[in-house]
Amino acid sequence: MAAVLDATTLRAWAHAAVDGLAAHADEINRLNVFPVADADTGTNMLFTMRSACAGADAADVDSDVVAVSAALFEGAVNGARGNSGVILSQILRALAEVTAQAADERDGVLGDVGARAFGAALRHAVGLIAASVGDVVPGTIVSVLQAAAAAAESADSDLAVTVAAASDAAEAALDRTREQLDVLTRAGVVDAGGRGLLVLLDALTLTLVGRAPQRRRHDPAVLERPAPSASPPQFEVMYLLGGCDPAAVETLRARLERLGDSVVIAAGGVGTPEGAADYSVHVHADDAGAAVEAALELGTLRRIQITALTAGRVAGTPESGRERAVVAVVDGDGARELFAGEGAAVVRLDGNEPVRAQHLLGAVTDTGARHVMVLPNGYVAAEELVAGCTAAMARGIDVVPVPTPSMVQGLAALAVHDPARSAVDDGYTMARAAGGARHGSVRVATDQALTWAGACRPGNGLGIAGDEVLIVGADVTAAGAGLIDLLLLSGGELVTVLTGEDAEPGVGEALREHVRREHLGAELVAYHTGHRGDVLLIGVE
Structure with a gap:
């Protein structure tokens, strides 16, 4: 105690x-x-x-x-x-x-x-x-x-x-x-x-x-849910405002209140400074740009976040009546085109910014579907995934997150997606396909080190499965070929290779030739997705 x-x-x-x-x-x-x-x-x-x-x-x-x-x-x-x-x-x-x-x-x-x-x-x-x-x-x-x-x-x-x-x-x-x-x-x-x-x-x-009081749940009574207003604010705008004179805070508040509602301006530093201070700013407004511009002359803005508030209905059946949709999180222009071409709604990584719950919520509600399958593909933190899906379900949408730690597993799941099946059956089938796709990646060594597969030098290709280096190759192509050999040891008919933004031209064709020569009965397909990080993502089905 x-x-x-x-x-x-x-x-x-x-x-x-x-x-x-x-x-x-x-x-x-x-x-x-x-x-x-x-x-x-x-x-x-x-x-x-x-x-x-x-x-x-x-x-x-x-x-x-x-x-x-x-x-x-x-x-x-x-x-x-x-x-x-x-x-x-x-x-x-x-x-x-x-x-x-x-x-x-x-x-x-x-x-x-x-x-x-x-x-x-x-x-x-x-x-x-x-x-x-x-x-x-x-x-x-x-x-x-x-x-x-x-x-x-x-x-x-x-x-x-x-x-x-x-x-x-x-x-x-x-x-x-x-x-x-x-x-x-x-x-x-x-x-x-x-x-x-x-x-x-x-x-x-x-x-x-060491113990907390037992509290009853405060669930909503079945009374009257608030109806959306005729023209609710479209965006939630948040930013940190540095170096703002405290006397200018009320000026900013008045500007934001003319633009929207839910205005909160909170000092961002401990104590009450004598001079310019930092503030955390929040507003709901239709004109997100104007909400940002309102503070430009008052200080320095950073961590600007703009989230759509009207991406979907608060509750009830989506207006479009669409029954089923898939949302996939991807990295790279090629990946966006690949997943969109297979019928998925795409959330693409934006620079080094992580995918947040509100991004998922917006994408899910934008589909207008009653049931939505989400493919995180290794790009969404677990807590953000759970929070985004929970918020969507609170809006009356049935959301199923499919465990796909890699884009190659996401493609495997998307390949068996069938909106004609029940949501439970579809989700189970997609999860089974994703889990059955053995996968790994290839990256370039940047330091001299000792791995489970032996010593590596800068420039070597490293074939990785799980969290371990299993292949050390002279280059990316050699490491990719070795990793494919390992993944095919327990069988497989289709090898998928996704090449990243740092992949050399021709690596996909070289690996296709390797599979054609060494693994009769297996086929390799390669796509240039342009993702960052690991040079190659490899999956075997």
């Missing part, structure tokens, strides 16, 4: 909060009807908290609670998703500032977060969030946070008891949100952000005492 939040306990709470949000993300998404019924509050809070964790884990500050709390905040700001993510970052900012202030009052001597500091952090978070959103609406996360802060301030006990009191008060306030906001009353739900806050508080109780 921990009596205070020291650096170790604070990190443990952050990880417990991620686990709690992951477990409740679907529930929270179902509650999400305000300010936009886009079923992503749970997902946004989860990924914001995950980014906060990553920031703290990367910081070399094991025993410094002030530095850990600051790293949590910085990670949350850099990875904030949606207005709920920005608001969560301000809760972490409040904790960081109160912790730093306590250390300053002790002349820089580091201390831990006790009951009094915890209550002060909750109260400070109320003020920070109010400043970020402008007009506070009753029945939102702010109402729940206010109740938690009041209970923590009056508990007059140790930290665990204080957190429990704050959590219980938050749950009672959460129940009241159903009557405080008309849109929640009509939908028969409590506030989604407030439910997420309760998860964070319960995760802290779990960290401190």
Whole structure:
């Protein structure tokens, strides 16, 4: 049992909060009807908290609670998703500032977060969030946070008891949100952000005492779901604004409020700077370009994210009535043409930016299909895949992620896709085809090293299956031929080779000739996909 939040306990709470949000993300998404019924509050809070964790884990500050709390905040700001993510970052900012202030009052001597500091952090978070959103609406996360802060301030006990009191008060306030906001009353739900806050508080109780309170699920009542407005905002726009004069924040807020709604502008640094500051900016607007341009003269923009909000319907049957579709994530112009030519909707990697849940959500809803098979092809992190599919399912779309760690497995799955079969049968058949395709890759060695297949020198071709180097060849073609020989040892009729952007012309033909000469009865097909990373992707069916 921990009596205070020291650096170790604070990190443990952050990880417990991620686990709690992951477990409740679907529930929270179902509650999400305000300010936009886009079923992503749970997902946004989860990924914001995950980014906060990553920031703290990367910081070399094991025993410094002030530095850990600051790293949590910085990670949350850099990875904030949606207005709920920005608001969560301000809760972490409040904790960081109160912790730093306590250390300053002790002349820089580091201390831990006790009951009094915890209550002060909750109260400070109320003020920070109010400043970020402008007009506070009753029945939102702010109402729940206010109740938690009041209970923590009056508990007059140790930290665990204080957190429990704050959590219980938050749950009672959460129940009241159903009557405080008309849109929640009509939908028969409590506030989604407030439910997420309760998860964070319960995760802290779990960290401190080893068990969390049992809470009932807050599932939507079967009442009236909010109908989309005649012209809902088309885009969610987010960016970090550096070097902005604090006096210009209200100018920016006024500009954004003329363009759209759900405006949140939150300071991105611990403390209140005297001069120019960094801010996290969020808005829903039809004119995404204008929302970005509104801040150009006020500072330096970075991490600009623009997400379509109207890519699909919030619930119900897709309007097109299309029954089945496949979404494939690929890299390279050739891969895009190849998968699109086979009938898949394509999500192509954009530079070094990872594929996010919102990219998948947009692609899935854009198909207009009732059932969608998703081929991640090794380019989507597991948590992003789950979050994107969960958000799509909350919109009434049946989504089946097919396990395809490589584009060659994605092609194998796509080859047996049959929209005439039932969704379960189709998904099983595609997954079986993908799993049955043995695969590997070839890359160029950049250093001298010792591998399972022997020593390699820079320029050698490395044939890789799983995580191990199985072939060391004089060049890419030699390594590719050796890897194909290994993959065909247990049989196979079709070899697929995808050549990347760094592949030399003629490598595909050279491997085709090798198969024709050495493996009678097998056929090799090669496509230039132009993908980055491994020079060759090889599959055998």
